[in-house]
Amino acid sequence: MDVEATRSIRQAEVGSTKTMLDRVRAKFDLHPERLIADTAYGSGPMLDWLVKRKIAPHIPVIDKAGRTDGTWSRADFEWDAENNQYICPEGEALKQFRRNYSDPNRGPTGKGVAKYQALKHTCLACPSKAKCCPKADARKVTREEHEDARDVARAIRKTRQYKISAKLRKKVEMLFAHLKRILGLGRLRLRGPCGENDEFLLAATAQNLRKLAKIFAAPQQTRKA
Numbered sequence: 069m070d071v072e073a074t075r076s077i078r079q080a081e082v083g084s085t086k087t088m089l090d091r092v093r094a095k096f097d098l099h100p101e102r103l104i105a106d107t108a109y110g111s112g113p114m115l116d117w118l119v120k121r122k123i124a125p126h127i128p129v130i131d132k133a134g135r136t137d138g139t140w141s142r143a144d145f146e147w148d149a150e151n152n153q154y155i156c157p158e159g160e161a162l163k164q165f166r167r168n169y170s171d172p173n174r175g176p177t178g179k180g181v182a183k184y185q186a187l188k189h190t191c192l193a194c195p196s197k198a199k200c201c202p203k204a205d206a207r208k209v210t211r212e213e214h215e216d217a218r219d220v221a222r223a224i225r226k227t228r229q230y231k232i233s234a235k236l237r238k239k240v241e242m243l244f245a246h247l248k249r250i251l252g253l254g255r256l257r258l259r260g261p262c263g264e265n266d267e268f269l270l271a272a273t274a275q276n277l278r279k280l281a282k283i284f285a286a287p288q289q290t291r292k293a
């Protein structure tokens with residue numbers, strides 16, 4: 069549907085996706101139900117951008133909250149949105165604040181990273197402390213600004229539709245391989261952003277024509293006797 073040449077850095081590629089989605093919408097009035105992409109597109113801000121536009125992110129989430137030392141990671145804690153708290157595997161609440169602020173500006177802003185903590189005396193008496201926070205008196209869990217959007221992407225990942233999307237993604241990657249190997253786009257001949265854009269646009273046009281030729285096979289010509 070669209071082409072946008074970028075430098076091969078993650079932020080530029082993510083930016084070009086937003087440009088293409090907006091452009092396709094403005095030009096053809098097309099609004100995708102879902103976006104299938106790899107982990108490079110799974111940052112919080114990108115997922116949030118998609119969810120706000122009602123585009124389901126079929127994208128693996130970039131998650132650095134996992135732990136490698138065998139202790140429980142954030143994924144083991146249940147998010148309780150209604151009460152703005154996490155619930156640990158032992159059923160205890162981890163709260164951001166334990167008192168009500170008379171000045172709401174001092175309370176949670178929803179921006180940046182929020183920290184949630186369990187009560188010290190609860191953790192010290194907990195039978196699972198060694199599995200949860202062996203080196204600290206109380207367990208802390210952080211929640212990033214775009215965690216709600218990341219949760220949407222995590223929930224989608226458990227669906228059957230996501231498995232289908234993963235297979236479809238392979239098909240798109242085949243197209244990129246075809247661009248490089250068959251259409252020779254491993255190296256560009258034209259220089260500068262305009263030259264790159266022209267080459268990509270031509271290559272994508274060639275691919276679309278190839279696809280159309282497969283869908284609408286040329287009519288068989290009957291020989292005259």
Ligand code: SF4
Binds near residue numbers: 160190197
């Ligand atoms: S150590 Fe604290 S946070 Fe961890 S499971 Fe026990 S009570 Fe919950």
